[in-house]
Amino acid sequence: MEKQTQNKKKQNAVGIFFEELSKSTGLVTFLAILTGIILSGLLVAVTTVEVYDAFSVSFWDGIKEIFKAAWATYSSLFIGAFGDPTKIITAFQGGDGLAIRRAINPFFESLVQATPYIFAGLSVALGFRVGLFNIGAEGQLFMGAMTGVFAGYAITGLPAYIHIPVALLAGALGGALWGFVPGFLKAKTGAHEVIITIMMNYIAFKLTDFLINGPMQDPNEYTPKTPWIQESAHLTRFFGDPIRFHLGFFVALGVAFLIYWLLFKTTWGFELRTVGSNPSGARYAGINTTKSTIIAMSLAGSLAGLAGANEVLGLNFRMVPSFSSGYGFDSIALALLGKTHPFGVVLSALLFGFLRNGSRQMQLKSGVPIDIVSILQALILAFIAAPAIIRTIYRLKKPDIEEESIRVSGWGGK
Amino acid sequence: MASLLELKGITKRFPGVLANDRIDLTLEKGEIHALLGENGAGKTTLMNILYGLYSPDEGEIFVNGQKVTINGPTDAIRAGIGMVHQHFMLIPVFTVTENIMLGEEDVKMAGFLDRKKAAEKIKKISDTYKLNVNPNSYVKDLPVGTQQRVEIIKILFREAEILIMDEPSAVLTPQEVDELFKIMRILVDQGKSIIFITHKLREVMECADRITVIRGGKVVGSTTPQEADTKKLAAMMVGREVELKVKKTKAKPGNTALHVENLRVLNAQEQFAVDGVSFEVREGEVLGIAGVQGNGQTELVRALAGLLPPTEGKIEILGKETTKEKPRFISELGSAHIPEDRQKDGLILAFPVSENLVLNSYFHKPFAKGIRLQFNEIAENGKKLVDNFDIRTPSINTPVRNLSGGNQQKVIVAREFSRPIKLLIASQPTRGLDVGSIEYIHERLMKKREEGCAILLISTELDEVIQLSDRIAVMYRGKILDIVNAEDSSKEMLGLLMAGIKPSEEMKQKAKKEEQIILT
Numbered sequence: 001m002e003k004q005t006q007n008k009k010k011q012n013a014v015g016i017f018f019e020e021l022s023k024s025t026g027l028v029t030f031l032a033i034l035t036g037i038i039l040s041g042l043l044v045a046v047t048t049v050e051v052y053d054a055f056s057v058s059f060w061d062g063i064k065e066i067f068k069a070a071w072a073t074y075s076s077l078f079i080g081a082f083g084d085p086t087k088i089i090t091a092f093q094g095g096d097g098l099a100i101r102r103a104i105n106p107f108f109e110s111l112v113q114a115t116p117y118i119f120a121g122l123s124v125a126l127g128f129r130v131g132l133f134n135i136g137a138e139g140q141l142f143m144g145a146m147t148g149v150f151a152g153y154a155i156t157g158l159p160a161y162i163h164i165p166v167a168l169l170a171g172a173l174g175g176a177l178w179g180f181v182p183g184f185l186k187a188k189t190g191a192h193e194v195i196i197t198i199m200m201n202y203i204a205f206k207l208t209d210f211l212i213n214g215p216m217q218d219p220n221e222y223t224p225k226t227p228w229i230q231e232s233a234h235l236t237r238f239f240g241d242p243i244r245f246h247l248g249f250f251v252a253l254g255v256a257f258l259i260y261w262l263l264f265k266t267t268w269g270f271e272l273r274t275v276g277s278n279p280s281g282a283r284y285a286g287i288n289t290t291k292s293t294i295i296a297m298s299l300a301g302s303l304a305g306l307a308g309a310n311e312v313l314g315l316n317f318r319m320v321p322s323f324s325s326g327y328g329f330d331s332i333a334l335a336l337l338g339k340t341h342p343f344g345v346v347l348s349a350l351l352f353g354f355l356r357n358g359s360r361q362m363q364l365k366s367g368v369p370i371d372i373v374s375i376l377q378a379l380i381l382a383f384i385a386a387p388a389i390i391r392t393i394y395r396l397k398k399p400d401i402e403e404e405s406i407r408v409s410g411w412g413g414k
Numbered sequence: 415m416a417s418l419l420e421l422k423g424i425t426k427r428f429p430g431v432l433a434n435d436r437i438d439l440t441l442e443k444g445e446i447h448a449l450l451g452e453n454g455a456g457k458t459t460l461m462n463i464l465y466g467l468y469s470p471d472e473g474e475i476f477v478n479g480q481k482v483t484i485n486g487p488t489d490a491i492r493a494g495i496g497m498v499h500q501h502f503m504l505i506p507v508f509t510v511t512e513n514i515m516l517g518e519e520d521v522k523m524a525g526f527l528d529r530k531k532a533a534e535k536i537k538k539i540s541d542t543y544k545l546n547v548n549p550n551s552y553v554k555d556l557p558v559g560t561q562q563r564v565e566i567i568k569i570l571f572r573e574a575e576i577l578i579m580d581e582p583s584a585v586l587t588p589q590e591v592d593e594l595f596k597i598m599r600i601l602v603d604q605g606k607s608i609i610f611i612t613h614k615l616r617e618v619m620e621c622a623d624r625i626t627v628i629r630g631g632k633v634v635g636s637t638t639p640q641e642a643d644t645k646k647l648a649a650m651m652v653g654r655e656v657e658l659k660v661k662k663t664k665a666k667p668g669n670t671a672l673h674v675e676n677l678r679v680l681n682a683q684e685q686f687a688v689d690g691v692s693f694e695v696r697e698g699e700v701l702g703i704a705g706v707q708g709n710g711q712t713e714l715v716r717a718l719a720g721l722l723p724p725t726e727g728k729i730e731i732l733g734k735e736t737t738k739e740k741p742r743f744i745s746e747l748g749s750a751h752i753p754e755d756r757q758k759d760g761l762i763l764a765f766p767v768s769e770n771l772v773l774n775s776y777f778h779k780p781f782a783k784g785i786r787l788q789f790n791e792i793a794e795n796g797k798k799l800v801d802n803f804d805i806r807t808p809s810i811n812t813p814v815r816n817l818s819g820g821n822q823q824k825v826i827v828a829r830e831f832s833r834p835i836k837l838l839i840a841s842q843p844t845r846g847l848d849v850g851s852i853e854y855i856h857e858r859l860m861k862k863r864e865e866g867c868a869i870l871l872i873s874t875e876l877d878e879v880i881q882l883s884d885r886i887a888v889m890y891r892g893k894i895l896d897i898v899n900a901e902d903s904s905k906e907m908l909g910l911l912m913a914g915i916k917p918s919e920e921m922k923q924k925a926k927k928e929e930q931i932i933l934t
Binding site for chain 1: 745760765786
């Protein structure tokens with residue numbers, strides 16, 4: 001024993017610090033993002049004609065041109081996502097309200113883009129925690145948008161502080177219904193939730209299409225659109241035009257905290273996590289796995305539903321067909337990036353929001369296609385999913401204690 | 415002449431642990447050398463060093479007097495050392511030949527595998543050592559015992575002289591173990607040498623030529639089965655006197671705690687795994703259920719715990735009918751269940767020790783107020799139980815996955831025993847545990863019995879059933895053949911019952927007499 005303690009003491013503090021640090025999985029995530037950025041930069045470089053021209057002049061010119069190309073891409077991505085620092089400074093010096101708002105708009109627009117990601121990411125993450133693979137977030141999002149927008153335009157005469165919660169709740173209920181069905185089928189018949197949720201997606205797309213083209217179409221419009229929602233259902237905006245930043249972002253943060261609290265601080269979350277981690281152990285412990293599965297799927301659905309309601313109540317104020325561009329599908333990746341933890345989901349949703357918003361500016365300014373951001377996201381996820389690669393590249397140690405792993409049954413699994 | 419294999423001063427440190435501390439070991443040609451020690455004593459680390467999976471911090475290895483450096487399994491195989499792992503490394507959908515060729519494929523022209531040549535060699539090996547393996551069978555179709563022999567052939571195929579066998583009996587039935595020991599003897603008779611890693615005393619006494627006992631990473635002694643006895647070996651292994659016999663007072667049976675009437679339960683294959691079983695267990699007594707694995711014990715226990723609804727019959731627990739009740743209702747009545755498969759059913763491996771200790775009481779005060787979990791109380795409870803039940807864990811926040819098998823089982827025992835229980839259903843409570851843990855869990859069970867708890871003990875270890883039970887029921891093909899008093903039974907008689915043969919009255923009388931002679 002004595003010998004052991006001596007051995008331990010010999011290690012210097014810096015060594016211990018790095019050892020501990022290298023075991024943390026947060027570091028792996030950070031390095032995965034960094035590696036993704038570096039590789040995407042290289043990809044930009046090899047697809048830029050100027051780089052080849054410069055290489056034909058001299059090797060060093062080529063290298064310089066690589067950095068130039070990558071810098072141009074990422075700086076425009078950054079400016080698109082956060083705003084141009086020099087513009088912000090001059091705007092504040094000028095003191096003109098509109099100029100200031102324009103200058104800081106990119107940052108707030110990124111938060112706006114991140115908001116549905118937070119909701120939908122939480123939906124998928126919650127499913128994962130209970131051992132369910134919710135591919136249906138996109139469909140639940142459409143249903144939530146549909147019921148949300150309906151409550152927004154059909155109910156009249158309410159003050160905003162009642163109408164907003166009612167409309168959001170309606171959105172949550174619409175999504176919850178779309179989550180309940182696969183949850184119920186899974187729990188009662190063992191039908192695999194992946195297949196059911198995929199099918200439910202199509203039903204949701206077509207159903208909302210039908211409703212917007214028919215019963216819910218605005219009679220004053222020739223194209224399929226729902227009526228405008230009431231003023232009282234608009235999610236409050238905090239700044240004047242052009243900043244679209246609205247209440248939804250804070251609702252999303254609140255919901256993320258609520259989900260965290262439910263999952264990790266209550267008996268109810270304990271049951272859900274137990275079912276997710278070991279269903280037969282949960283059954284042994286007397287936990288009703290059927291109930292847990294149904295509740296979890298419904299709740300996941302309601303979160304995705306909120307994502308949809310948030311979009312129609314906060315930004316569009318009406319619903320048009322195919323209004324969401326894949327938030328529900330991106331959120332699967334996002335939930336994994338966030339380690340299926342509510343706070344991790346918020347962080348990765350912010351990252352996705354910034355990337356999504358910044359990429360437009362990037363395409364405009366440097367001509368790099370938006371797809372490079374998809375590649376960047378894909379690379380980051382690949383590295384997160386395969387931490388062994390990152391550990392090998394950066395010579396990190398394996399963590400001593402395995403973290404709570406998520407367990408989703410495969411095809412035909414029990 | 416130099417020994418076949420010599421390890422000198424092997425030392426291996428892991429962060430915070432000295433796994434091997436200057437270990438010396440020699441292996442002579444043609445002997446079975448048993449390496450005996452509890453789980454975590456450092457046996458497997460030592461063998462992994464020998465097989466090149468770890469490199470030692472200090473120490474030297476000699477083969478036939480020549481110093482060798484082993485940097486990986488390839489080096490080990492070149493030095494004539496092969497290893498049969500505890501968990502087989504076979505590909506189920508490949509044939510025996512294909513599995514054995516894997517990694518050492520013989521190729522014909524144009525890159526085709528020469529299966530025929532390999533199959534012939536395997537056949538020859540199988541015949542020489544009487545292993546009785548068909549090279550063309552698919553591994554998935556073979557029973558576990560035969561799969562193990564495939565692993566042995568795999569090593570012999572690579573011309574190994576030294577065989578390391580890591581807990582080879584852990585996965586085998588008693589009959590297969592006997593078979594294995596015969597094969598090991600044939601192997602050494604033909605000139606091979608075996609290092610046999612185990613923590614089971616009986617096996618060492620039965621088949622080893624020499625025994626080296628390891629404790630806490632150090633060699634504590636070497637002996638032979640002729641010089642040693644199980645008691646002495648157990649003491650060497652654990653480091654103190656071990657009570658192999660359980661102290662048992664006379665039973666004071668009280669009220670009926672569990673009453674089962676004509677119970678029939680279907681298994682997953684829609685057959686009656688439990689077929690008309692009736693018995694009762696009283697407070698303060700242990701009813702043991704003996705039987706060969708797979709005769710309906712698993713389904714019986716699952717039905718009693720509410721995990722598998724019975725098709726017919728009646729279950730009464732503590733005076734309430736529970737035939738169709740859910741697990742939560744049954745456990746809340748004051749019944750506890752130590753499940754057969756602790757990792758699958760009894761624990762949430764990814765959860766910390768403290769949360770596993772409240773797995774079926776988390777919703778009760780003081781662990782929860784309303785729906786809010788009280789983590790302070792859960793931690794307090796965890797600390798208390800870890801102390802009381804001597805659970806060896808770095809902290810109460812360590813995931814149970816990182817605990818040894820014995821300590822995992824202690825977590826379950828601690829959790830179930832800390833609840834106010836009147837009935838305990840213990841299914842294979844000591845399977846796969848080392849001597850120290852077995853002794854501990856037996857003691858705890860007996861204490862519970864003295865406190866007036868009714869215990870239903872299901873075990874495939876006949877010795878365990880005989881030692882702990884007051885009455886013994888033998889299950890065979892879903893039926894209880896007979897229930898006998900433990901004092902009136904003998905091992906032979908129970909053995910016959912387990913094989914489905916009902917002994918005559920005459921034999922029972924004889925057994926009783928024999929027992930009395932032994933007692934007096």
